[in-house]
C-alpha cells in the first residue's frame with residue numbers, strides 16, 4: 398500500500414479482534430539519544446534495533462553524511478540534540494527544518510549553549526530555527542540554568558554533551574519541569590554508556606568523562622503501543638499481544654498501562670512483550686499528562702469514544718508540538734460530536750460523543766499522532782484519514798499493522 402501526501406485512507410468499521418501479535422516499531426526517543434551518544438563515543442558501540450521512524454532515519458543520515466546544513470524536517474529531538482552536538486563538536490552548521498519546525502521555540506537551548514561559550518546566530522526570527530552554529534571553541538562556564546516548563550529536550554540535549562565538555566556541566570532546572578521522564582531516560586541511557594552523574598533537588602551534575610563503548614538494543618516504542626491499547630479499549634472483544642515491550646521501561650509513556658487499566662484494558666507482561674485483554678471499565682476521572690504529553694491525544698480520543706468525561710491537566714506543551722494539538726483535537730473530536738473544553742485555565746474536560754455519524758473524515762495537521770490517535774474510531778464508524786503517510790515520523794509500518802488486524806483499508810487519491 399503506497400501512501401502519498403494527497404492520499405486519503407478509508408478504514409472500514411471493525412470491532413472484534415482475535416488474539417493478534419503486533420510487532421511494534423522501536424522507540425525514536427531512545428534511538429535518537431543513542432545515536433548522539435554513539436557519535437560522542439570514541440570506540441565502537443554495538444547498537445541494535447534502531448527505529449524505522451523518519452525522525453531517527455534523519456538523525457542517522459545527518460550524522461553519517463555530515464552536510465553543512467542539518468535539515469531535520471519535523472523532528473524536534475533531532476533539531477534540539479544536533480544543535481547541542483554541532484556546538485560541542487565545534488562545527489559550522491546551519492540548523493533548519495519544516496516551516497512548523499521553524500515555529501517551534503529553541504531560544505532556551507540557544508541561550509544555554511551561548512552561556513557556556515557557543516557562538517550561535519538566528520537566521521530568521523529570534524528564538525526560533527533556522528540557526529547558524531559556529532561551534533564552541535572553548536568552554537566559558539560549567540554552570541547553566543534552564544527552565545523546565547517549555548521542552549525537556551533542551552535539558553536532554555545539554556546533558557548528552559555534558560561529559561565531553563572539558564569542565565563538565567552543572568544544570569540548574571528552573572521552575573516546573575515537564576516531560577521529566579524523558580530527562581530520566583537521557584540520564585539512564587548515559588549511565589548505560591558508562592557516565593556517572595548526580596541529581597539532587599534541581600541540580601544535575603555531570604563531570605568531564607568519556608562515554609564507554611557498549612552494546613545496546615533499543616526497546617519497542619510505548620508511545621506507538623498506546624494506539625493499540627486504545628483500539629482494544631474501544632473494541633467489543635478481542636486480545637492483542639504487543640511485542641518487544643518491557644515492564645521496567647526507560648520510556649515514561651509506559652504509563653499507558655495504568656491509564657488503560659481505568660479504560661478497560663488488563664495488561665500482562667509475558668516473555669517477549671505484553672498481552673492486552675479486555676476487562677470492565679473502571680472509569681478515568683482525571684489524568685495529569687505533564688510527564689507523558691504524547692499520550693494525551695490517544696487518551697482523549699479513547700475517552701470520547703468510551704463516554705468518559707475525564708479531566709486532563711498537564712497539556713501546556715501540546716500547543717508547541719507538531720501542531721497545536723489542543724486546537725487539532727478540538728476540531729477533530731467535534732466531527733463526531735465530542736469535544737475537549739477548557740473548564741479552567743489549563744484544565745480540560747473531555748466531552749464524549751453522544752451520536753456517531755456514519756463516516757468521519759479526520760484532518761491530520763502534519764501530526765503523526767493525529768493520524769494514529771483517531772484510528773480506533775473505526776470500531777464505531779467508517780473513518781477516513783487524510784494524509785495517512787503522516788505516521789512516517791514515528792511509525793511508518795502503522796497501517797501495515799492495522800492490516801495484520803484484518804482492518805480493511807482503501808487508499809484514495
Ligand SMILES: O=C(O)C1=C[C@@H](OP(=O)(O)O)[C@@H](O)[C@H](O)C1
Nearest residue numbers: 426474548549550576579691714
Ligand atoms: O526527549 C524526547 O524524546 C521527547 C520529549 C517530549 O518532548 P517535550 O520535552 O518537548 O515535551 C516528547 O513530547 C517528544 O515526543 C519526545
Ligand SMILES: C=C(OP(=O)(O)O)C(=O)O
Nearest residue numbers: 471472473474691718719
Ligand atoms: C512531540 C513529538 O516529537 P518531537 O518533539 O521530537 O518532534 C512527538 O513525537 O509526539
